[in-house]
Amino acid sequence: MDSIIPQLLTGLAGASSLFLVASGLTIIFGVTRIVNFSHGSLMMLGAYIGWSILTRLPREPEWFVLGIIATVLATAVIGVLLEVVVLRRVYRAPELFQLLATFGVVLILQDVTLWIWGPVELPLSRPRWLRTAFDVAGSRLPMADLILIIVGPVVLGLLWLVMNRTRWGTLVRAATLDREMVAALGVDQRLLFTSVFALGAGLAGFGGALSLMSASANLHIDLAVITDAFVVVVVGGLGSLTGAFAASLLIGILQAFGIVLIPKSTLVLVFLVMAVVLVFRPNGLMGRPQADAREALVAAPVVRPAPRELRLLSLATLLLAIVAPFFVGDYYLTVLTDACVAVIFATSLHFMMGPGGMASFGHAAWFGIGAYAAGLLMQWIGAPMPIGLLAAPIAAGIVAALFGWFVVRLSGVYLSMLTLAFAQIVWAICFQWVELTGGDNGMLGLVRPEWARDERVFYWVALALTVAVALLLRRALYAPYGYALRAVRDSATRARAIGLNVGWLRMAAIVIAGAACGLSGALFSYGKGSIFPTYITISHSVEALLMVLLGGLQTIAGPIIGALVYTGLADILMRSTDLWRLVLGAVIVLLVVAFPEGIAGAARRLWLRGREA
Amino acid sequence: MSVLVVQGLSKSFGGVQAVGDVSFAVAPGEMLALIGPNGAGKSTCFNMVGGQMPPDAGSVVLDGKPITGLGPRAISRHGVGRTFQITATFGSMTVRENVQMALLSHRGKIWQFWRPVAGRYADEADALLAQVGLEAQADRATGVLAYGDLKRLELAIALGNAPRLLLMDEPTAGMAPAERVGLMQLTRKLATERGVAVLFTEHDMDVVFDVSDRILVLNRGTLIAEGDGASIRTNPAVREIYLGTGATSGGH
Ligand SMILES: Nc1ncnc2c1ncn2[C@@H]1O[C@H](COP(=O)(O)OP(=O)(O)OP(=O)(O)O)[C@@H](O)[C@H]1O
Ligand SMILES: [Mg+2]
Numbered sequence: 001m002d003s004i005i006p007q008l009l010t011g012l013a014g015a016s017s018l019f020l021v022a023s024g025l026t027i028i029f030g031v032t033r034i035v036n037f038s039h040g041s042l043m044m045l046g047a048y049i050g051w052s053i054l055t056r057l058p059r060e061p062e063w064f065v066l067g068i069i070a071t072v073l074a075t076a077v078i079g080v081l082l083e084v085v086v087l088r089r090v091y092r093a094p095e096l097f098q099l100l101a102t103f104g105v106v107l108i109l110q111d112v113t114l115w116i117w118g119p120v121e122l123p124l125s126r127p128r129w130l131r132t133a134f135d136v137a138g139s140r141l142p143m144a145d146l147i148l149i150i151v152g153p154v155v156l157g158l159l160w161l162v163m164n165r166t167r168w169g170t171l172v173r174a175a176t177l178d179r180e181m182v183a184a185l186g187v188d189q190r191l192l193f194t195s196v197f198a199l200g201a202g203l204a205g206f207g208g209a210l211s212l213m214s215a216s217a218n219l220h221i222d223l224a225v226i227t228d229a230f231v232v233v234v235v236g237g238l239g240s241l242t243g244a245f246a247a248s249l250l251i252g253i254l255q256a257f258g259i260v261l262i263p264k265s266t267l268v269l270v271f272l273v274m275a276v277v278l279v280f281r282p283n284g285l286m287g288r289p290q291a292d293a294r295e296a297l298v299a300a301p302v303v304r305p306a307p308r309e310l311r312l313l314s315l316a317t318l319l320l321a322i323v324a325p326f327f328v329g330d331y332y333l334t335v336l337t338d339a340c341v342a343v344i345f346a347t348s349l350h351f352m353m354g355p356g357g358m359a360s361f362g363h364a365a366w367f368g369i370g371a372y373a374a375g376l377l378m379q380w381i382g383a384p385m386p387i388g389l390l391a392a393p394i395a396a397g398i399v400a401a402l403f404g405w406f407v408v409r410l411s412g413v414y415l416s417m418l419t420l421a422f423a424q425i426v427w428a429i430c431f432q433w434v435e436l437t438g439g440d441n442g443m444l445g446l447v448r449p450e451w452a453r454d455e456r457v458f459y460w461v462a463l464a465l466t467v468a469v470a471l472l473l474r475r476a477l478y479a480p481y482g483y484a485l486r487a488v489r490d491s492a493t494r495a496r497a498i499g500l501n502v503g504w505l506r507m508a509a510i511v512i513a514g515a516a517c518g519l520s521g522a523l524f525s526y527g528k529g530s531i532f533p534t535y536i537t538i539s540h541s542v543e544a545l546l547m548v549l550l551g552g553l554q555t556i557a558g559p560i561i562g563a564l565v566y567t568g569l570a571d572i573l574m575r576s577t578d579l580w581r582l583v584l585g586a587v588i589v590l591l592v593v594a595f596p597e598g599i600a601g602a603a604r605r606l607w608l609r610g611r612e613a
Numbered sequence: 614m615s616v617l618v619v620q621g622l623s624k625s626f627g628g629v630q631a632v633g634d635v636s637f638a639v640a641p642g643e644m645l646a647l648i649g650p651n652g653a654g655k656s657t658c659f660n661m662v663g664g665q666m667p668p669d670a671g672s673v674v675l676d677g678k679p680i681t682g683l684g685p686r687a688i689s690r691h692g693v694g695r696t697f698q699i700t701a702t703f704g705s706m707t708v709r710e711n712v713q714m715a716l717l718s719h720r721g722k723i724w725q726f727w728r729p730v731a732g733r734y735a736d737e738a739d740a741l742l743a744q745v746g747l748e749a750q751a752d753r754a755t756g757v758l759a760y761g762d763l764k765r766l767e768l769a770i771a772l773g774n775a776p777r778l779l780l781m782d783e784p785t786a787g788m789a790p791a792e793r794v795g796l797m798q799l800t801r802k803l804a805t806e807r808g809v810a811v812l813f814t815e816h817d818m819d820v821v822f823d824v825s826d827r828i829l830v831l832n833r834g835t836l837i838a839e840g841d842g843a844s845i846r847t848n849p850a851v852r853e854i855y856l857g858t859g860a861t862s863g864g865h
Contacts, residue, residue, distance in 0.1 A: 301754065476727075478731070479725050479726050480722050480724070480728075481726050483706070483710065486703065486706070487714050490704045490705050490706070493701045494701035497685050497695055498718045499686050499719065500723060502686075505723075
């Protein structure tokens with residue numbers, strides 16, 4: 001086959017750029033145990049800063065190298081700032097809140113970048129020396145690829161030297177193995193963490209600057225890169241540098257060949273690899289089992305029935321919600337309908353994530369499956385809305401059951417990453433299978449029956465379903481099943497010892513959460529009249545996480561409050577300022593720093609102050 | 614007939630033998646103490662009997678039925694209750710709810726999605742809590758209990774499935790000496806009254822000699838002595854280990 005060599009070379013170049021980002025991410029995780037969502041943003045900044053520097057320099061190779069070095073230093077400084085200003089304050093917070101905080105940083109940096117550099121893509125006009133190509137085994141190897149192919153192993157080698165030949169590196173390795181031990185040795189942890197962040201950020205900036213050789217600086221780099229980097233880090237094993245390198249090679253080459261062999265399925269392929277690796281090696285290729293230390297650190301508070309005051313408040317809110325259509329205009333009516341959808345979306349995630357202890361990063365998958373199930377049924381057999389609303393949770397529940405078989409064995413970050421991977425697969429299918437789903441153009445013309453065509457009536461339908469779902473889920477959580485689910489989360493060892501079936505209990509939670517979420521997807525689609533693959537994006541999944549974490553994991557009212565606050569906040573922000581991401585991100589970061597237990601959790605703590613022994 | 618018969622139980626971790634060829638039996642109503650210095654392999658024995666770890670070799674027979682290599686869930690269904698060296702309880706529940714969970718599970722009422730847990734088997738749970746002296750704490754959050762009280766709670770949970778065999782791994786760690794004797798005498802009473810076989814380990818030798826019917830001594834994974842309190846006390850091999858390490862009470 002002619003195309004083996006060029007594809008291999010392209011794959012190697014791709015692997016190197018993956019490794020530059022993933023290595024920083026994995027080192028930072030190893031030492032600080034923070035899954036840094038904003039790592040992709042650092043690479044994006046690297047690209048933009050690199051563009052600003054390189055376009056101002058002479059075009060000779062030596063100036064290019066200098067410009068790259070300056071970029072690396074600049075992003076390292078930004079990394080230090082980030083660590084000192086934000087992350088240092090959340091090291092003690094639960095894993096998910098750290099993640100939320102770093103996602104807040106993603107939002108902030110998106111707007112900052114947009115504000116500084118504007119919305120237009122910025123390509124680097126490449127100097128002549130960079131446009132040359134070499135002849136390798138009869139095929140053309142561009143200079144940019146050659147540089148990348150060399151840079152990857154060189155960086156790995158340098159990192160290896162630093163890790164194995166310097167005192168600092170020894171500390172980093174020790175901290176990766178056992179954080180408590182390093183603390184006990186009397187090492188200045190702050191300095192260690194800050195310097196690790198500087199290194200990781202510098203590597204990301206390096207990757208960003210080098211990406212200018214073949215692509216332009218744009219505002220989509222952050223999320224696109226972070227997904228790939230997550231996959232690489234997870235496949236390689238969290239915290240393992242050599243694992244990250246091996247995984248980069250695997251995925252880089254797979255992507256390069258995938259494009260040629262089955263052009264439409266690269267995304268699916270990559271995430272499929274991740275799923276397969278995790279099923280057979282739950283800690284990645286070279287990772288070691290994660291200690292459950294954090295679990296013991298934060299004992300969840302006791303769940304008590306809501307106080308009477310809260311019930312009265314809920315009732316008042318519900319009454320208000322019922323009569324609202326008589327007072328608000330069309331615009332707010334759609335916001336209210338969206339809020340209903342958001343409440344189901346968030347409560348269903350909370351079900352598996354709070355009591356179930358399984359944090360899903362791909363909750364939007366069920367949302368999308370529910371939506372497309374309703375849409376396809378209408379297309380194929382003209383199924384009316386009630387059938388669609390019934391079929392959506394069933395379809396999502398069935399797929400959740402199949403998927404659950406893979407994930408119930410995993411825990412912690414790996415579980416989160418597999419859910420993310422699965423959502424990306426679903427997204428890729430919906431996006432790429434144009435004949436079935438209409439692809440990017442979406443599926444239009446999802447009509448409501450005559451009786452529900454009025455926005456007010458549809459709102460009431462949505463409200464009724466929302467209340468029903470929320471009450472049913474709540475009921476289940478107070479019933480033996482819900483307690484058993486919580487028991488499994490609190491102590492799987494004890495749960496097994498009293499005869500609970502850990503796997504099936506978690507599986508049921510995934511199915512219930514998936515089904516409920518599927519309903520919200522269908523509801524949303526009937527509200528808008530159309531279905532798009534964007535329903536399944538990472539951002540949408542993260543929205544669900546935001547709602548749940550904003551409201552707080554430990555109370556049943558939490559996700560509801562979170563969904564309402566988030567919907568309201570997003571609406572107000574989007575209409576009042578262009579910099580809404582910046583404000584939202586800042587709010588998230590502040591909330592995480594100030595109330596690591598969420599809004600409802602904080603309210604509960606204040607309420608209970610002095611009332612609980 | 615013995616409730617538990619263990620034969621030739623062995624387990625290695627990465628080539629290091631933690632337990633080698635251990636055999637013993639426990640009769641109904643009998644309190645069998647398994648003692649030995651830190652790292653002797655006591656917890657590993659408990660974990661192989663309780664199903665937390667599969668043995669490399671050997672057999673475990675409960676009431677005449679082989680349970681070797683079954684998981685903890687199946688073994689619990691066969692009537693084995695246990696406590697852990699590092700307490701394992703449900704931190705997000707009250708003390709009473711912890712016991713209610715054991716009772717609900719024992720009666721096969723877990724897969725219910727409608728009727729709330731509150732109040733179910735509450736009297737029974739309170740009775741179990743009263744037995745271990747925790748009745749006053751029934752409504753408290755488990756997370757705020759003192760360590761000794763957590764150990765008591767574990768015992769109450771373990772009694773939830775009306776066990777034929779109780780496995781107690783250092784049940785009195787973290788308690789004051791007087792409390793230890795109290796709790797183990799309570800266990801003694803339960804064993805005698807209900808004919809429950811008890812296998813326990815304990816670092817406080819006063820407690821061991823006081824409540825056990827028989828003592829097994831484990832050192833580096835193998836049994837080196839077996840007998841009643843008097844014979845163990847005077848056994849030269851045992852004295853060697855214990856005087857050698859100087860540990861006669863409270864390893865942790
Ligand atoms: N999961 C495991 N993996 C590797 N080694 C283990 C594991 N569990 C126990 N060991 C080793 O097996 C040996 C026996 O351990 P075990 O916990 O059974 O001792 P023990 O008698 O209960 O000690 P202690 O009195 O400290 O509780 C020890 O050397 C221990 O390090
Ligand atoms: Mg032990």
